[in-house]
Amino acid sequence: MLWKILKGDGEKFIELLRRNVFFLFAIGNTKTAEIPGITVAGANPDLIKFTPPADVELLHYGECKVIPFPPATPDGKPTPAIITYTALRLTNVPFLAVDCGLMIKPRAPYICINAPVGENIAEKDAMNLNAVKDAFNNAFELGRRLSKAVDLIIVGESIPAGTTTALAVLRALGINTMVSSSMPSNPVELKERVVTKALERVKGEEDPLELISKVGDPVMVGVCGIALGSEKPVLLAGGTQMVAIASLIERMGEADIAIATTVYVANDSDALNHAPCPVIVVDPGLADSRKAGLRAYAEGFVKEGVGAGGATLLAYARGFGKDEFLKEIEHSYETVIESRL
């Protein structure tokens, strides 16, 4: 089985993936990632802020420019952008990044929606509410205009510590679940501590944009705006972060959305069951990889990010088989990662 529809009418989205699609990558930063131990989305703490732009450079060029090596965890597990890069290379699908509050800009073209960098939600409100509204309106208009050109928009994300802000939003919305993690041992207690402090500022009467401005992150602003502005269906390519975003979207208006993510996330968290939209789970087959750095995904590391699950689904929907796709991921791994070691 290449993919499994966990809930809802996912078949429609499989069909749409074969038509004219555009892949957007909502990338940004939250200073929540500066809390020691909260994320491994960077080889060391100083490099975390470079991960989102470097991911996008990898998608464009097969190499990074703002840092000399592709993003990796401190113990060398490579960024999931390697999977997305492979799918984009095979399918030739058009894509662009959307700057949702970046500290460092990519050396590539990208779309600006004037989103602010997110603050550390353990310490203060994530963003100014007026700035959130402004960025949301720009993202809405982006979704509206771009959707006229295509049949489906796919949106991936890259924001270190994004699962922690997602947890805060889910809890604030009254959804009692635990989010996934890029580590095999999810730092649950640390995330809970951060979220508890963040939720002290929530009164319970906030509308979704106010809630994001208090305990969310700028990627949420961008993805919500794009999905609500789009006149066509939108596939949210991501794990538990996209469950939080889908829950926000549901409270804000009408949008034809679904979530696509990896089995590694589905095995790690029950949050997908709380999604208010169809959920499609896909297996990139990395458990069978000859490369230890890729097998690690099936052993609980990284799991998802940069739209890797949705990108895998895109490749499968367009006829690439599981073995064939895995071989191509391994080929990418050799050219992008190993050739630089």
Add this chain to the structure above:
Amino acid sequence: MLWKILKGDGEKFIELLRRNVFFLFAIGNTKTAEIPGITVAGANPDLIKFTPPADVELLHYGECKVIPFPPATPDGKPTPAIITYTALRLTNVPFLAVDCGLMIKPRAPYICINAPVGENIAEKDAMNLNAVKDAFNNAFELGRRLSKAVDLIIVGESIPAGTTTALAVLRALGINTMVSSSMPSNPVELKERVVTKALERVKGEEDPLELISKVGDPVMVGVCGIALGSEKPVLLAGGTQMVAIASLIERMGEADIAIATTVYVANDSDALNHAPCPVIVVDPGLADSRKAGLRAYAEGFVKEGVGAGGATLLAYARGFGKDEFLKEIEHSYETVIESRL
């Protein structure tokens, strides 16, 4: 006759306009516009720098945000964005602006290619060569990726004093012609004086990007990059500025381009004859308008800009008649301009 093919295989582009197209607007600033008397692209000199972002806001929302009124000449002739806005409203074609060196950013989504603001070419080099190369590479990648989603990219421009930098480039390339002007009495002597000073810095051995960095402007960088990166045909929607850009593109590589502009430009300058590509001239029919502000276009004011000629051609190619289109422009004029008087 709705349009006239001045030279080359323009029919192909008419056919492409009926398919899946995306309209980009390359907008930017050159400090050359600060030379008194060189441009009327703003109600007063302090407002000139707001014209490009305000034009794009008008396209998105039918109103401007960075300034309270739509851009106009000092004597009240409205921006040609009013024509483009009308065509986009009727055809529902997707579009986005590309920031090619803006002083003021629009309150709308836009694509960033990291282009610098252009300096006053009478005084110094327009831009740092490395910055030009960087922005060109980003624009190239943008053209490449976006072209995968569509059959044709149309590129319009908005950059006050852009005809002066265009003249400098044409002269540097050895093309002896005079550019058009947004005024009935083209300030030819002033433009010649500026261009003569700029050309003192040109040795004659520069490659196209070096030439742009010395005497051009950042919009040229963006449009050249997009056109050369695109894997599909590109329609340059603009007047004599696009002749300069097409001449640069021809010297840089292979690109399947054509120029579409208004009869008002064709009547004002012989520069179109020097274009190294097909040229299509279109009549927006403003000579017959009930509105004096629009009739002025046929009397030598404004003439072109923000892709107005290409946008008119788009509307005509998609079946809108000349009278019908004029009525719709007048309707836009009433809602966008007159309602605010």
